[in-house]
Amino acid sequence: MWFGKKLLMFGFVCATWISVSRECGLGQTSINNRCQDYDECEEKPSICGNNSNCINTNGSYYCQCLSGYKGNHGKTNFTAVEGPCIDINECTENLHSCGHLAICQNQIGNYSCICMSGYIKNSSSPGNCEDINECKEAEMKNEHICGEKGSCENTNGSYWCKCETGYTNYGNERTQCSKLSCGRFSVDNKPMQLLGGLADMLSMMRNSCLTLSNPTTSDEKKADGEALLEKLLTATDSILSPGPVDSSEGVTELLGAVENSILLIGPQLIHNKTKIETTQTDAEIAVQRGMTRPTGAIHLTNDHASLSTDWTAAAGTGAYPGFAMAGLLSYKNLEGSVNRSFEELEQQEPGPSFQIFSKVVSVVVSNPSTQNLSHPVNITFRHLQDIKESPELSYICAYWKEKGAWSTDGCSQQQSNATHTVCTCKHLSSFAVLMALYPMEPNFGLMVVTKLGLAISLLCLILSILTFKFCRSIQGTRTTIHLHLCICLFMADLIFLAGISQTKPEGGCKFVAGALHFFFLGVITWMLLEGVQLYRMVVLVFNATVRPLYLFAAGYGTPLAIVVISAIIRPEGYGTPHHCWLSLDNGLIWSFFGPVCFIVILNVFFFIITVWKLAQKFASLNPDLSKLHKIKAFTVTAIAQMCILGLMWVFGAFLFQAGLPAVEYIFTILNSLQGALVFVMHCLLSKQVREEYANFFSCICTPQKKRYSDLSTTNPSSSQSQVQKAMLENNEERGAAIL
Template sequence: MAKKTNFLLCGLSCLVLVVRTYNDPCASHPCPAKSYCVSKEQKYFCYCIDGYASNTGERNFKDRNVVCREIDIVNCSNFSSDATFQNCQKQLNLSSSMDNSREICTGFAKLSRGCGERRTTLSLQDIGNSYHFLTNLTSQITPGNQKQKARLVTTYLQSIEAAVLAAASRNPKETQKEEGPFMAINTQRVENCSLKTLSLKAEKQTMDIYCSTTEKEILGGIVAFISYASIGSIIGESFASEENLRTKEKLHNFYLNSKVVSGTVGSRKNISLPVSVNFTFQHEKMKRENEQSICVYWQGSSWSNEGCQVISSDENQTLCSCNHLSSFAILVATAKLKVLCSIIAGVLHYLYLASFTWMLLEGLQLFLTVKNLKVANYISAGKFKRRFIYPFGYGIPAVIVAVSAGLGHTSYGTETHCWLNFHGRFIWSFMGPVFVIILINFSFYLTTLCILKNQLSSLNNELSRMHNTRMLAFKAIAQLFILGCSWGLGFFLVEGVLDPIRSVMAYSFTIINVLQGVYIYLVYCLLNHKVREEYRRWFKKMRKRTETGNYDFFGSVTQTKTVENTVDFPGKSSNISS
């Protein structure tokens, strides 16, 4: 019985061992000496133990031929076989004027590895102060050597990211923050995805990344977000060109308008992500109306916007979405306006001012008509129109547009619409005259209503007072719109007025002013007695012409039939002819 029991236990233990071996990839994939294996979700990676680093410079690896070598933690001098050191010497390709390439690459290797992955001697504060290392290097570069500067910055950015990840992996804290004069760093260790989205903030910039992006990282992901204070001055607008940017419009006058930031999750670098990452950038200076924000990333030698797009942008900040992780920034450029857009803006400026000028003349004529009929008859004279009304109605707007174009012709047309530039004071070349005309016409309108009210009170009681009052009230309301007073609603469309009041004002302003032509037709055509009489005469003439045409048509048909009948009977035809 005991033998059977031992046999069953032995078999059960073997079965458990087989199951564990099947479920644990580390059991079937042993790591090399001085390293240990970590598995998660049927995947495994090898890590060098404390005090040792791989000869390839990788933090985790699967290759069994990788060797974990002891690192001199005191002075970190053994970097000849380090991958970062070797790649540095190969990629930088420094000129003869910089013969200290070994010291430079050793510095990058120290920065990226921190003298051993899980036993780094560099803190986040030390990493933040390493900006002096980059400025010392770039100061030695021959002016104009853009390629060499780009290689140095690329290696520096990669080393900073590696150093931050090494420091974060050594520290057991879930989150770490460091803000200094040269960079701000924020790291977060993700053990399990309790939150759908992770939000990291470095200074005033923000990175929002889905937690699912970190799930494939061993031991949970380490998310790092870095904001550089001054690196944009080194790789600024001189590294931007239209050839490397995919935009719908032709752009010029490029410049960086945000901090340069880096985002990384473990080993993920410049690879496509299943879910895009969002970045919120605060502008260094206020973006103007004719400027366009572009989300760009550092491609190694220039700025590119491939894989990135602008979600929203205003004058203070821009929200970007990118499908990969790298170093990012906001590039601002000015859209090249076709001369045609500026011409259209100038023509619209003139036509709008002319329409308001004629509204002013209409308000003046209405006031004088009610005040004194003799003056109204004098105004209606053709000689007075030619000498006063036409030059005033078309000449005053032309003078305003000419002066405005002379003082600020570049403010005609923007990248979004062919109209005046809203920023600055140039818009008052339109808003100023409009405001004055609306104010004058409204005063004319109130004065006219007071005069008409006094006249109505003196009407004979036998007249149809009710009908006249209704007609007068309707004409008065329509005249209010004709005089342009409804344009005053546009002055309430400012940022200080919040929704839903602002939306109600916007819809009211649009609907009322679009129908201005209808108001003019109603008041001056349908509700005008003389015009209605002319319509009646015109319809009568058309009716008479139609009846005459029908009579002639039917008469000709009847005559034709009569002639045909006479041809059929020759005898009758001869009698008729005789």
């Protein structure tokens, strides 16, 4: 645009020259019929452009660039056609006089000299720089640039601090000397000696601390931060790998030792952010160094938790030693060691039971005043399990106090969902999310059904036990199985009714849970033997018998072995805060529910084969039995036998899903009335047993003399026909009773 305007102006001047050339020379104009020079430099805007001077000549003109500029074509004198003036970069063309202690910075038409860090412009020679004596300036201002226990020594362009024994600047020469408290790594405490491996870890950190605080120690002997952090976490793994920590004091000592060690290691880290993961821990540490206090947000995260805070809270408001640190450490398996000590919480909020519901997390910052932070920190925890919201539970943010107990002081829940909980805390320590389980309101209907059904079952089981024990006409392998099934079921129902809710004392509750585990397993094991015996009777040999010793070994030995192994592996799983039964938290419930499922599947197999074979025998043994009678007998015995063989436990699988009251009632009714079903199925529906009952009651109710007269007047032929008829009926009912 500029060049176009100048070209038009130049063309206009040329045209003027041509028009007057006939009378005046080139670059002249006619004034009062006299030829005079035309001054092109008076034109506005200037014909030479910016950053230049226009010089008029007789009949012409030329342009010259100002100082710091040069012509576009490299000419000293030029015209408007040859282009504008451009800036000269004195820094790249080495036309400056800044000296070796300053940095040249180009400007439009000029340049400036900026002194390097640690230098200032020389007043006598503005282009040169001289060293700043930071030590002398700090002394004049009465400032401790190296801290109270550090001596400042000036160097060319900088300075460095020399610390006294017991103080260090962690290898950062321009950092204030900080006091090292190596005594906090002392091993002369009894709780530390109780926790294996903790004394060795503290001894290692104490030696590192003493080495760091000794000013005569060479840099080669000082361990770098990353290597020392890896050694610390490896030592922590060796402490936690054997299993849960037994005492609360040991947990407190371990957490405190690790936090103090990270405070020592953090300033020695080389990188601004360091992340290390081991089998037991997951650590991430951020460090900022410099003379000015850092600002901005901090975000640290791992698979179990995340930390959100800022550098103002991490560095503190007091004296700034030249570095700031923030660390997040997650313990992968420590929750099992601290899933106790809820006494303080139970006093504050009586009623619910508490349990750890996240990984234990430690937050460490360089701020010496962590009990009253200027800004609260936000910690987001990942739940150990995904559980839908329920009025029976809530999530609580808590920290581990030095006395070895959980507390909620200064921590509050900000928000929570099925997978995560965000906690806001005004102080720093080791934190976790606790799940508060509020006791559910008892279902009055289920309680009535359970107690009434168990009372009926206990009465029926007593009658069944007496029948199977003293009724001689039905003695055999199946009767032995029925007898001991009833004994196990009687003991299980009796213990359940009397002790299921007696959670105190804890040892008694564990015994009740173990006894219930044994006897209920005995019930389903004898049910399996019932199915096996039915299979043998119908499929293999119709009148098969098994020695009682083998039955006892299987019926009582198998449940005893399962209970003993379960008690050895998971002793803490026996007894819950509300019931004396198996805990659902550690998988121990599958030591009961697993055998139940296995036996139910086996019994289904035996039941199907037995029914199929027996249906064939019905047709061959009873050809005159009507079809309707066959279907009726088959259906009644099949349904009853299905209940006896334990298929009702299938409904128990659906109890793991809440909100199914119909299933709860079905399961409760069927299980509480098992004793009554056994009595009805194997006593009242058995003709032999009914005859034994009739004979027993006739002995009590009928006079002795009358019974003899009745026997003597009986017609022999009539008696023989009745016996034959009874034998035929017994054969018909025998096949149905097998089911």
